[in-house]
Structures are given as C-alpha cells and as structure tokens.
Amino acid sequence: MTNQHQLQLDRVFHALGDPTRRAVVRRLGQGPASVGELARPHKMALPSFMQHLAALEKCGLVRSRKVGRVRTYRLQPKPLKAAEKWMVEQRALWERRLDRLDDYLLQMKESET
C-alpha cells in the first residue's frame, strides 16, 4: 500500500462522509448529469454545492467535462472499488480471526469431555 493510495483512500472516505456528496454519488450512479441538475435537489447556494463537486473530483470519485457552458459530471468507478476493497479486506481478516477463535473455543469444549 503506497502513500499515494493511502492519501487517495483518505480523500475518498472523507468525501463519502457527507450526505450531500453521497447523494451526488448515488445520483451519478444513474448516469451523467450537469452541475445544475445535480444541484437542484439540494437547497444550498451553488458555490457551496460546487465545493462538494470539487471534493468529489479531487479524490477521483467523479470526473467532469465542459461543453459549451454546461459542465457534465460522471461517476468514476476505481476509487469506489478501492475503498470497497479496503473494507472487504478488513472484514475478511476480522472474520477469519473470529473463525479461529471459534475453533479454539470448540477445542477447549471438546477437551473438557
């Protein structure tokens, strides 16, 4: 695990730690959308909302392209997968340990007889 990846994970998790930004990720799961479309459901000044978009783009969860005066955002799968991977790995380790613990306790129980 390189430092770069660590920093990336930091940013991704931090980005997801906000309901507005998670809502944006959910929305973009349905397909690309413009700044205006994304902002509409959130009662928040546009510049404030754009900071959230910037955070999402900075951590790579999202990409944008401007055509004419419209900027369109789309979801980017890799960072989400990386974060998911981290959690799945953690859980795997944790569960493996509990399995070993079960074995151990089982052996204890058997050796009682």
Added chain:
Amino acid sequence: MTNQHQLQLDRVFHALGDPTRRAVVRRLGQGPASVGELARPHKMALPSFMQHLAALEKCGLVRSRKVGRVRTYRLQPKPLKAAEKWMVEQRALWERRLDRLDDYLLQMKESET
C-alpha cells in the same frame, strides 16, 4: 434509510478518512488491545491519539471497557458492514446501468445490419 443511519454513515466514513484511525481498525481486526498498545506505533501525543479513539467509538466502529486502569478496545462489526453495504449497493446500481447501456448499444449495433 433513516436520518439516524445517514448520520451514522457520515461518522463512519469520516472516521475511516484518516490513516491513523484506519490503522487502528486494522490493528483491532487482529483482536482487542489496550489504549497503550494501540497508541505505541503512532508517534503522536497520547491525548491526540485518544481523540481518534473517541471518534471511532462515537461512530460505533469500536467499543471499549475499562478494567483496573487499563481500557481495552475491540472492533464492532455492524457499522463497518453498513458502510460496506452502502458501497456495494452503489456499485451494483452503477454496474446494472452500464449493463443496460451495453444492451442498448448492442441493440443499436444489431439494428444497423
């Protein structure tokens, strides 16, 4: 999805958005540990480190119990699973959409002939 759950997710993701706290989670995956044990690998004043533990406990990722003068922390699986679930769901939606898109493009291609 209740507001409570939202808030919980906010806190969990935020908690994971810090390398020190992720390291603690990884460490606790191996089994419970005391404050001192957890703190040792991190060159940071103890009170600073304890703030991280507090953050982890506040979002439910971790629980602690004090016996004598030693406080022992253990991992708590539920919130981690909740966060993982959110991500898996997101990815599922996103991939389903891409599948439909593939179908669509495929149909376009077929109708060309």
Added chain:
DNA sequence: TCCATACTTAGGCATATGACTAACCAACAC
C-alpha cells in the same frame, strides 16, 4: 446587440478538526 443561462471566482465568517502541553486521577507495586 442584448439578455438570460450556467457556471465560476473572490472573499468573508462560524464552527470543527487535529495537534500540542501541562496538570490531574486512579490503580498497582514496593
């Protein structure tokens, strides 16, 4: 050309975060 649309930039402000030191308890261990 003139106006509306769709963002963008600049700047300000309150609160939250993350780190520190210093001083403080509460159990052991002698």
Added chain:
DNA sequence: GTGTTGGTTAGTCATATGCCTAAGTATGGA
C-alpha cells in the same frame, strides 16, 4: 505511603471545512 504506570481532562492554537453573498465570465438565443 510513595512512586510508577496507564489513562484522562483542560486549555490552547493553527488550519480546514462548509456555508454564505456579491460580482464576474462565457455561451447561446432572440
């Protein structure tokens, strides 16, 4: 009971975050 260990509280400080308003830019349409 005196000192040591393990943790806790209190208080300070710098920076980051998240929101706002006001003003600016650039595109597209009439």
